[in-house]
Amino acid sequence: MYRLNQVKLNIYHSDYDFKSKIAKLVKVGVADIDWSTLIILHKSIDARDKKNILFVYNVAFDFVGARTGEHCEPAVGADIIRPLKRYEPVSFNPIVGAKHCEPTVGTDTIRPQSVRASSTSPNTIRPLVVGFGPAGIFASYIFALNGLRPIIVERGKSLEERTKDVEKFFDTMELDEESNVCFGEGGAGAFSDGKLNTNNKDKTGIYHFILETFVKFGADERILYENMPHIGTDKLVDVIKNIRDEIIKLGGEIHYNTKWKCTGSQDTPIVLAIGNSSRDTFRDLIENGFDLKPKAFAIGYRVAHRQSMIDEAQYGGARKTRPYEGSASIRPYEDKLGPATYKLTYDVGNGHSVYSFCMCPGGYIINSSNYKGMLSINGMSYNDRSGKYANSAIVETVTPEDILGSQASPLQATTECRPLQRQALKMIEFQEMIERRAFELEKGFIPYVTSEGSDICPEEVFKGQAKYSEKLKTVFDDLGLKFNINEDIEKALKHFNKIIPGFFSGSQASPIQTTLPFLIAGVETRTSSPVKLDRDENYMCNVPNYYPCGEGLGHGGGIISCAADGINVAMKICEKTLKLG
Secondary structure, X not given: OXXXXXXXXXOOOOHHHHHHHHHHHOOOOHHHEEEEEEEEEEEEEEOOOOOOOEEEEEEEEEEOOOOOOOOXXXXXXXXXXXXXXXOOOOOOOOOOOOOOOOOOOOOOOOOOOOOOOOOOOOOOOOOEEEOOOHHHHHHHHHHHHOOOOOEEEOOOOOHHHHHHHHHHHHHHOOOOOOOOOOOOOOOHHHHOOOEOOOOOOOXXXXXXXXXXXXXXXXXXXXXXXXXXXXXXXXXXXHHHHHHHHHHHXXXXXXEOOOOOOOOOOOOOOEEEOOOOOOHHHHXXXXXXXXXXXXXXXXXXXXXXXXXXXXXXHHXXXXXXXXXXXXXXXXXXXXXXXXXXXXXXXXXXXXXXXXXXXXXXXXXXXXXXOOOOOOOOEEEEOOOOOOOOEEEEEEEEEEOHHHHHOOOOOOOOOOOOOOHHHHHHHHHHHHHHHHHHHHHHHOOOOEEEEEOOOOOOOHXXXXXXXXXXXXXXXXXXXXXXXXXXXXXXXXXXXXXHHHHOOOOOOEOOOOOOOEOOOOEEXXXXXXXXXXXXXXXXOOOOOOOOOEEEOOOOOOOOOOHHHHHHHHHHHHHHHHHHHOOOO
């Protein structure tokens, strides 16, 4: 097969236009290409010219006769073919010890062989997986495919029950500390849009394997090639259930409402796939001699704007084929572009940066608290991203050096432990202090402010109860840091306004007095884990047979990277357990 990049077409192109453009670029006839072999490898939007927005495709295909060996080059016009590279897909095989994947006759892609170790294998070692978020799910799936029948313990409830608890919390503010937006089957990712972004190149095929797995269990095939793929919270719930059922079918077992307790060294491999909200487990690990260390994370606010304003800034008038708002049937409609996204960053100049994080087009700001007396928020979107408002975290990174050198109080860290572990505890305590302050502002309601005269409707912005609070900015007062988070974020917002006109226009006093339709809410603290547990080349930490993975212990950031980390850890354990590799 051959690869062709940068196939640019008007967003309203037809299938005939698509095929004709590809044929024209390689200077052959449409009939000279075997369209049954066509694969869309990547699709993005080029919106630099607002009057001529384009879709940009990277594709792979064969020429007629290539499969039967008659010829691999076009018979017509072959003298001036646009430079093409051979397309050789990298395929990840989840089966330990299996031969390299071979293409199956009649398929468009090379897929792993449907071979796995028998679930009745005489091998009696069954790995224990602690936590059933993205890392735990994919680690368990790999174990199950290789016949190791994992035992999974999840402190929260199944998704069916967890969803009910989350909706109840949004309505009544009655928090179940073991079943919420952060804890339960699917992890925090199940209630945060299901964004599948990664900044790393897929050199081993593992990312594509993850996407194919999601598609196999119910996700839309478009995630295989879209530039910023997402599943949506509503659909992701069903996808996770289907993967879980497959793991059980292959011999795995899941114990919900089961809080794992560390008991020291074990003979059975234990995968620690805990999330970044598992502070009680972090403390438990430290008390039992695990070498947790401090790690940087980011804190800040969430901002919300009308999605139509973001669309106008990114796409101009291209989306205005119908009124954007005003009727229940505005989406889905013949909207080729979908709601616009953004990714923004600003160098403050003091060694720190402010950036947008977890941008949710057509989404909602949600109360993601999981401990009583503390408040943290997040963002999410449904599959159709049909909400009227876009939201994103606007955060600034704080490092261990920033926090450990501050005079902020209270920072107790009274547990008897080594200096590095004590520093890890102080990072956790700093995060908790911010969340307590946010909770106390309005007794657990999400505190927010809007610009004067704004017509933003808070009821359409939030999932969870919110309350206007002029005290919002005080959450970041008197932290003892060498920089002022409020001031840095305001500088960044003003800079972002130059990129997206209408994003922000504020006074010098604070980032919450604005003159444009704008909403800001707090606080965002769970951008990543405040601690990390190092591991060796075999993915094992300093305590034998414990394998930290995923975001909670510092080895991932988002669904895809955490899933990949879970897979890598599980493959290494399978190799050792099955004495292969």
